[in-house]
Amino acid sequence: MKINHDNSIKIIPLGGLGRIGNNMLIVEIKEEILIIDAGGRFPENELNGVDLIIPDFKYIEQNAKKIKGLLITHGHEDHIAAIPHLQKKLKFPIYAPKFASEIILNKFTQNQKLSNLNITPISKGIVYKIGNFKVKWFEMCHSIPDSTGIFIETPFGKIIHTGDFKIDHNPIIGNPSNLSELANISKDKILLLMSDSTNANEEGYSGSDKEVFENLFNIISKSKGRVFISSFASQISRMQMIFYIAKLCERKIAFAGRSMIRNAKISKDLNYLEIPNQSEVPLSQSSKLTDDKVIIMITGSQSEPGSSLVKLSCNQHKKIKIKKGDTVIISASVIPGNEIKVNRTIDNLVRLGAKVITEKNFNIHVSGHAKKEELSLIINLIKPHLYLPIHGDYRMLQANANIAKENGIEEKNIFVLDDGNILEIQGKSGNVSGNIPSGSLYVDKSGNILNNTNLIENQSASTNNGVITISCIREKKSGKVLEAVTVNQLNISKEKNIKKIIKELQNIIIKSITQNNSKNLDLEQNEKILEKKSRDYISGNMKKMPIVIISTIQI
Structure with missing residues (x-):
């Protein structure tokens, strides 16, 4: 033509x-x-x-x-x-x-x-x-x-x-x-x-939010402790839904996460979000309420680095901490590529005592x-x-x-x-x-x-070399490792001596945490040292260099 x-x-x-x-x-x-x-x-x-x-x-x-x-x-x-x-x-x-x-x-x-x-x-x-x-x-x-x-x-x-x-x-x-x-x-x-x-x-057909409303109401109304709900910060319909449910369950809502606070304000100013009188409290005031009177809407459904849910899962959030009896609802689908990060966050939340509910368990997202x-x-x-x-x-x-x-x-x-x-x-x-x-x-x-x-594309391509995630829980005061260090691997199972490598990585982490404790390092500094020592060992003992992800929970 x-x-x-x-x-x-x-x-x-x-x-x-x-x-x-x-x-x-x-x-x-x-x-x-x-x-x-x-x-x-x-x-x-x-x-x-x-x-x-x-x-x-x-x-x-x-x-x-x-x-x-x-x-x-x-x-x-x-x-x-x-x-x-x-x-x-x-x-x-x-x-x-x-x-x-x-x-x-x-x-x-x-x-x-x-x-x-x-x-x-x-x-x-x-x-x-x-x-x-x-x-x-x-x-x-x-x-x-x-x-x-x-x-x-x-x-x-x-x-x-x-x-x-x-x-x-x-x-x-x-x-x-x-x-x-x-x-x-x-x-x-x-x-x-x-x-x-x-x-x-x-x-x-795609589902309706009405179905999600009923399921979320059933979960929240039966929960005895605090309820954390993580969804996309722009999901204003989900936000409105939670305000309706909070009123029915006689709970107050607090927000954790800048983008969620920002979007709630914009939505309210433009009359897209109806917030009943006295239904919202500042996050800093939520601890003054009994646990069965609180819902906290929190960013981080995709485990974005630095998001409130990720900080919470690592016991690093300055204003709130997870405790036994809390329910965390992740009311969002996982974007392809985020599975490892999201699973790690869920695992950490469960370790801290939370009950975690996702769309895999219930129909809580459309x-x-x-x-x-x-x-x-x-x-x-x-x-x-x-x-x-x-x-x-x-x-x-x-x-x-x-x-x-x-x-x-x-x-x-x-x-x-x-x-x-x-x-x-x-x-x-x-x-x-x-x-x-x-x-x-x-x-x-x-x-x-x-x-x-x-350089970045080459770094992205390095994911073909696999991923190693290392998780541990340590006591803040003593610095002692409270549970066995967990080492998981992805796409490197065919590596020779992989069991021996994992065992040695566990020993390296325990030894390093003990040494680092005397230096009064914060969690981020501690994780950087652990990552470096793990990488140093891996580079000398494996044919390829996987991505290394360290997750330390401090209690």
């Missing part, structure tokens, strides 16, 4: 296709570009010094004069985390739903290096003229308030981007997905539908993403000519493509892309016409983009 580039639409994903997270996509016509979302993802493995991974936006820098605006679908980090890093280098207007706008503004308030943010909080259903594009946001139900899809009218055809969505007719917060608006928009032929793929390989029947419903409602699965690992994109085919879209009109592919559309035909360089940028804890990405 010969393409007249002056009359075509280019769709270029920079992140989010082929791998969960990092959602960023370009819609380009002639000399104009719209960016949809600018997200990030957290490292799957523990990369030293890396706090965040974002899409490489070199193409955007090279075409800065063409950019008419950044359109945001909602306020999750995998859709907005890259914005501060983009805005350091480039200045262009941002259009976002109100809740997402407040979260983005908060990011800029916290970072003194960033200023002069040009952000417009959009109103759903209103048409915005942005360059030669006409843009309208519409309501979509997701796990965060003010989630939207986006309708874009170009001179060469009409496009719908679903954003992240599900079909829930009775959400705890906000409105259901606006199917009547979608039907209205689709009366005029839709050239291209770009649709969420995250749960495309799961049959049926996804915010559409499953097969919901995706089919949207396809049949919109009836697009072309279809592009977005937001997902490759298998999810392919499953979404299969759903489109099953629902009558011709195979030649369905496109499964990788980041960097250029989908060029002219008339009613689409064609992958080329590629642009794509990849990832690595951000440190200070918000700086690291230069030596090759």
Whole structure:
């Protein structure tokens, strides 16, 4: 197909296709570009010094004069985390739903290096003229308030981007997905539908928050001690649910974790979160209440380093400690890649005496993403000519493509892309016409983009050498090791003499803890010494160097 580039639409994903997270996509016509979302993802493995991974936006820098605006679908980090890093280098207007706008503004308030943010909080259903594009946001139900899809009218055809969505007719917060608006928009032929793929390989419908409410109420109402609930900090519907349950169970709620406190305040200010009078107490005051009158909502459901739940599990939280009789509910699914960290946190909590409940035990979490029947419903409602699965690992994109085919879209009109592919559309035909360089940028804890990405990628590749986790409990006063040192290994079981190596590592840890105790080291300093001594031994006794993770609990 010969393409007249002056009359075509280019769709270029920079992140989010082929791998969960990092959602960023370009819609380009002639000399104009719209960016949809600018997200990030957290490292799957523990990369030293890396706090965040974002899409490489070199193409955007090279075409800065063409950019008419950044359109945001909602306020999750995998859709907005890259914005501060983009805005350091480039200045262009941002259009976002109100809740997402407040979260983005908060990011800029916290970072003194960033200023002069040009952000417009959009109103759903209103048409915005942005360059030669006409843009309208519409309501979509997701796990965060003010989630939207986006309708874009170009001179060469009409496009719908679903954003992240599900079909829930009775959400705890906000409105259901606006199917009547979608039907209205689709009366005029839709050239291209770009649709969420995250749960495309799961049959049926995503569950409703109403089911989760009942299960959480049953667990909390039967708990005699304190209840800790960890979920995504942006899961405002879960937060609202817990306030309702707290009132029914005559408990007070305290928050632990900056992001959860921040999101609760934003939600309350925008009237998305209803907090009954006198139902909230500061964390420092929660200890003055009897255990059966307290619920603590806490960050760290993915065992993010430095999060409140991780600190709690290591007995390092300054204001609260786990004790026997506590119940910890992790009301979130584990993001692939975080399993080792989450399991380690759970293990530590159990060692400290807590009862831990996860979605594996009870139905205490539902996804915010559409499953097969919901995706089919949207396809049949919109009836697009072309279809592009977005937001997902490759298998999810392919499953979404299969759903489109099953629902009558011709195979030649369905496109499964990788980041960097250029989908060029002219008339009613689409064609992958080329590629642009794509990849990832690595951000440190200070918000700086690291230069030596090759070194980081090599470090990431080192996970192929396996992982050794070493856990121990010591008494704070005496420094004595109270239980046997636990050494677990992953992907190194074929190593010669592995049993002997594990036994020797246990001895090294016990000896080192005894020596370190006389030096009055804090827990972090102690763990660094233990890690170094373990690495020194491993490097001299094993053919490959695994990642070493030390976890010390002090009681």
